[in-house]
Amino acid sequence: MKNDQQVNRMRRALCLGSLLISTSGAAFTSAAKQSNALPKQAKNLDYYQFYLAWQQLSSLSPQEYINRRQYEHSGLKSSEIVKLDFEHQNVVEIESFILSKYEAAFIAHIGSFT
Amino acid sequence: MIIDANTLSDSTNHVYDYCILGGGVAGITLANELLASGKRVCIVEGGDETFTMESQNLYSPAVQPTEYEDPTYDRLRFLGGSSNHWENSTSEFRPSDFKTKDWIAHSGWPISFDEVKPFYSRAALYCGTGSDGYKTTHWSKHFGKSDIFESSQKINANIVKAAIPPVHFFSKYGVPLKESQNVTIFKNANLVDLSFNAQSLTVESIDFFNYSGVKHTVAADTFILCLGGIENARYMLIFNEKYKDALGNKSKNVGHYFMDHPVLRAAKLYPKKKEDFALFTMREQIDKRFINGFIEMNESTLSQEEISNIRVPLFEESNFVISEGIESFHVLGSAIEQETIPDYFGQHMINVLGDIDMVAEAVSRKTFSSKLFDYADDFGGYDLAIMIEQTPKYDNKVFLSDEVDKLGLKKIKIEWTLHDDDISRMWKALDVMAKEIGRLNVGRLKVMKEYEERLRSEKLFFSHHHMGTTRMADNVQSGVVDKNLKVFNTSNLYIAGSSVFPTGSHVPPTLTITALTIKLAEHLLTEAIV
Ligand SMILES: Cc1cc2nc3c(=O)[nH]c(=O)nc-3n(C[C@H](O)[C@H](O)[C@H](O)COP(=O)(O)OP(=O)(O)OC[C@H]3O[C@@H](n4cnc5c(N)ncnc54)[C@H](O)[C@@H]3O)c2cc1C
Numbered sequence: 001m002k003n004d005q006q007v008n009r010m011r012r013a014l015c016l017g018s019l020l021i022s023t024s025g026a027a028f029t030s031a032a033k034q035s036n037a038l039p040k041q042a043k044n045l046d047y048y049q050f051y052l053a054w055q056q057l058s059s060l061s062p063q064e065y066i067n068r069r070q071y072e073h074s075g076l077k078s079s080e081i082v083k084l085d086f087e088h089q090n091v092v093e094i095e096s097f098i099l100s101k102y103e104a105a106f107i108a109h110i111g112s113f114t
Numbered sequence: 115m116i117i118d119a120n121t122l123s124d125s126t127n128h129v130y131d132y133c134i135l136g137g138g139v140a141g142i143t144l145a146n147e148l149l150a151s152g153k154r155v156c157i158v159e160g161g162d163e164t165f166t167m168e169s170q171n172l173y174s175p176a177v178q179p180t181e182y183e184d185p186t187y188d189r190l191r192f193l194g195g196s197s198n199h200w201e202n203s204t205s206e207f208r209p210s211d212f213k214t215k216d217w218i219a220h221s222g223w224p225i226s227f228d229e230v231k232p233f234y235s236r237a238a239l240y241c242g243t244g245s246d247g248y249k250t251t252h253w254s255k256h257f258g259k260s261d262i263f264e265s266s267q268k269i270n271a272n273i274v275k276a277a278i279p280p281v282h283f284f285s286k287y288g289v290p291l292k293e294s295q296n297v298t299i300f301k302n303a304n305l306v307d308l309s310f311n312a313q314s315l316t317v318e319s320i321d322f323f324n325y326s327g328v329k330h331t332v333a334a335d336t337f338i339l340c341l342g343g344i345e346n347a348r349y350m351l352i353f354n355e356k357y358k359d360a361l362g363n364k365s366k367n368v369g370h371y372f373m374d375h376p377v378l379r380a381a382k383l384y385p386k387k388k389e390d391f392a393l394f395t396m397r398e399q400i401d402k403r404f405i406n407g408f409i410e411m412n413e414s415t416l417s418q419e420e421i422s423n424i425r426v427p428l429f430e431e432s433n434f435v436i437s438e439g440i441e442s443f444h445v446l447g448s449a450i451e452q453e454t455i456p457d458y459f460g461q462h463m464i465n466v467l468g469d470i471d472m473v474a475e476a477v478s479r480k481t482f483s484s485k486l487f488d489y490a491d492d493f494g495g496y497d498l499a500i501m502i503e504q505t506p507k508y509d510n511k512v513f514l515s516d517e518v519d520k521l522g523l524k525k526i527k528i529e530w531t532l533h534d535d536d537i538s539r540m541w542k543a544l545d546v547m548a549k550e551i552g553r554l555n556v557g558r559l560k561v562m563k564e565y566e567e568r569l570r571s572e573k574l575f576f577s578h579h580h581m582g583t584t585r586m587a588d589n590v591q592s593g594v595v596d597k598n599l600k601v602f603n604t605s606n607l608y609i610a611g612s613s614v615f616p617t618g619s620h621v622p623p624t625l626t627i628t629a630l631t632i633k634l635a636e637h638l639l640t641e642a643i644v
Contacts (some may be wrong), residue, residue, distance in 0.1 A: 098548035
């Protein structure tokens with residue numbers, strides 16, 4: 001098992017190396033042309049990115065937002081607040097996901113610990 | 115009977131009641147429907163019974179379209195037409211497809227769904243998909259897969275059926291035609307000319323050439339163009355050059371409003387439970403038919419949101435398959451080989467670096483034939499291949515060039531683009547879908563608006579459904595054929611095929627082509643009696 005992991009690490013390094021060598025030439029030539037930063041599109045999402053995105057969306061911290069919603073809808077389960085959000089178009093787009101603002105705050109809240 | 119025009123040496127005149135030009139889906143269906151009437155019918159077909167290069171090359175355009183695909187090989191030019199390699203996916207159009215939509219210019223058919231509906235079940239028999247209909251409630255019950263959108267006012271489940279193997283119209287329906295005494299199929303017989311009497315408004319005859327250039331003339335009471343969505347326009351343009359736009363082209367509509375069903379890969383669905391979506395992933399087989407569900411917008415949502423419909427089948431994918439990084443890696447790789455810099459280079463680099471595990475996995479699989487990361491094969495959500503209804507636009511067109519083909523006929527050019535309003539309507543539809551899927555709490559949608567720039571390149575796929583170029587309308591100002599498919603300002607020239615569709619719906623066209631062709635046959639036979 002340990003051996004396997006080591007082999008994999010080496011393979012990964014090798015693949016990465018070959019990739020970087022093959023693309024760096026083109027990257028270098030194009031650098032001058034690519035002045036505008038293109039929209040960020042990360043695949044392996046990290047909760048921290050949700051937290052960063054949340055900060056652009058709201059002046060409240062995720063924790064404050066969650067508290068406020070729970071206070072507003074006391075008696076409702078979280079899943080019901082999420083449903084309400086979708087019904088009332090209270091949705092946000094983070095990293096291309098269309099999410100209820102309440103659930104987005106939850107994810108961002110976890111990300112805030114990172 | 116079948117006659118190989120290549121074996122005819124002398125120029126001869128032939129006389130028929132009905133002369134069908136083109137032996138593809140529409141032509142073969144029409145001949146079959148007319149068969150029992152005992153009328154003299156001929157089919158003039160440019161190709162042979164199998165593929166030949168000399169026929170296929172006649173489909174090549176003067177220049178390759180810049181934004182559309184090469185029309186040389188997507189269609190097939192021999193008996194059976196493009197059904198020789200179609201996928202056979204069929205669904206019925208919705209009633210809303212026929213209605214005028216205030217928010218879509220040039221929408222609305224001169225006939226309603228109710229006028230086409232009676233012909234669908236016979237059309238489905240031709241398409242090999244059976245007469246048991248496309249009702250979601252029926253199939254969801256039949257297979258015991260619940261329809262999670264049954265109560266939704268926003269989105270629906272709809273059904274697609276396909277025959278296994280796909281029906282090749284000539285192989286399947288050609289035998290009775292070949293054996294019949296009243297039907298003659300001329301193969302290797304290329305339509306090249308038409309004689310129109312401007313006084314009586316009648317087409318008196320057509321000419322065809324075999325591949326040695328021997329010309330034959332066919333006179334008939336009625337002529338029906340069944341050459342496919344691009345060639346119908348091409349020949350109408352050629353004939354209208356000769357007759358100064360007399361054949362249904364007073365308002366210069368021929369060739370315009372060219373539509374396809376663009377397929378855009380721009381969203382992913384992450385289900386809460388995969389079982390909830392079983393209706394859409396079941397791919398069930400029954401009596402040599404394949405049946406599956408897809409998601410679409412509810413008809414009332416279309417007017418509420420002022421959008422067009424979309425057809426969304428679900429494809430279960432692994433992290434490996436949906437990897438953007440691998441896709442970008444290939445784009446970069448081939449660009450480097452050609453020593454060029456691809457469009458959106460920066461974006462591709464970001465994709466590769468942001469998804470480096472999967473890129474490394476791909477390299478490892480290729481180089482070492484072994485896996486690197488087990489999670490690569492894990493379920494990565496459903497990839498949505500969104501087929502959109504393209505709206506009719508005058509500037510999307512098939513038109514004539516000055517270059518001629520081997521038969522001396524002008525070749526076509528195609529100008530086609532995916533317009534911004536179609537893209538924004540798709541985003542809006544996906545937005546509605548995302549909120550509804552969220553509200554029902556069955557999953558979440560990822561809508562990749564950041565692909566916007568690439569929706570006219572790597573994220574765009576064509577369906578090869580050529581529609582709209584000889585549109586059906588109430589009058590010659592708005593179209594080329596009337597509601598009975600007769601060309602305006604003529605007494606005996608008809609057109610069958612998806613070129614007559616004023617709008618194209620969001621589902622494949624051939625079931626509706628077949629239904630309209632059966633309707634046309636009924637009309638022709640009734641008219642003959644009158
Ligand atoms: C790859 C592919 C997949 C498809 N998949 C589907 C699908 O899953 N579902 C669906 O609904 N549709 C599908 N389609 C579209 C479907 O094939 C067409 O809608 C259908 O074939 C159109 O029928 P038609 O009779 O109008 O034209 P065609 O079938 O193209 O027939 C035209 C006929 O005219 C002949 N012809 C052309 N020029 C001349 C001439 N000058 N003289 C004499 N004859 C001539 C041709 O040889 C041909 O036989 C697909 C198409 C392609 C290319």
